[in-house]
Amino acid sequence: xxxxxxxxxxxxxxxxxxxxxxxxxxxxxxxxxxxxxxxxxxxxxxxxxxxxxxxxxxxxxxxxxxxxxxxxxxxxxxxxxxxxxxxxxxxxxxxxxxxxxxxxxxxxxxxxxxxxxxxxxxxxxxxxxxxxxxxxxxxxxxxxxxxxx
Numbered sequence: 001x002x003x004x005x006x007x008x009x010x011x012x013x014x015x016x017x018x019x020x021x022x023x024x025x026x027x028x029x030x031x032x033x034x035x036x037x038x039x040x041x042x043x044x045x046x047x048x049x050x051x052x053x054x055x056x057x058x059x060x061x062x063x064x065x066x067x068x069x070x071x072x073x074x075x076x077x078x079x080x081x082x083x084x085x086x087x088x089x090x091x092x093x094x095x096x097x098x099x100x101x102x103x104x105x106x107x108x109x110x111x112x113x114x115x116x117x118x119x120x121x122x123x124x125x126x127x128x129x130x131x132x133x134x135x136x137x138x139x140x141x142x143x144x145x146x147x148x149x
Contacts, residue, residue: 001147003029004061004082006073007037007047011128014092017137018072019045025144030064032057070143076105088143092128094135 005018015031022029022044029045031037034052039045050056058078061071067086073079079089079097089097097105 001027002066002069003027004065004069004071004087005029005031006057006061006071006075006078007031007033008035008057009074010072011092013128013133014072014136015039017133017140021137021140021144025148027144027147032060068147070140070147076102080106090136090139090143092136093132094137094139096139 003018003022005015007015010031018029019040019042021027023040023042026044030048031039031046032048032050034050034057036049037047039047048060050060058073058075058081061073061078062081062085065071065082065085065087069082069087071079071082071087071089072092073082073089074091074093076097079091080102082089083097083099083102089102091097
């Protein structure tokens with residue numbers, strides 16, 4: 001059991017929550033990004049730097065993930081791929097992606113992408129707030145409690 005973090009787009013505050021949680025519970029987390037990421041020295045934290053390019057980090061996570069691992073990502077297609085492999089996916093806002101909800105989320109993502117490509121201004125996601133951080137920390141703690149080493 002391990003945690004994989006799609007680190008290129010993961011907010012700093014969420015990374016800090018993961019650092020603390022993994023050190024506290026002694027569960028390993030690997031951060032995957034296409035640019036250098038400074039992480040605290042810890043036997044429970046590691047970093048894989050991949051080449052720059054579209055979906056290179058995502059592909060590395062899909063290659064390495066195992067059933068029951070947890071992937072932290074806001075990338076819905078990546079969440080879909082890891083769920084297909086039997087892993088769990090959690091967004092930095094605390095939303096747990098599942099077999100039951102991932103297809104509808106993919107459909108909504110594709111719909112919004114179609115709107116944007118046709119020139120409709122859809123705006124981006126709201127800034128991460130304290131409610132989002134707490135929701136993420138709560139979901140991460142539930143996962144860690146169920147998967148103690």
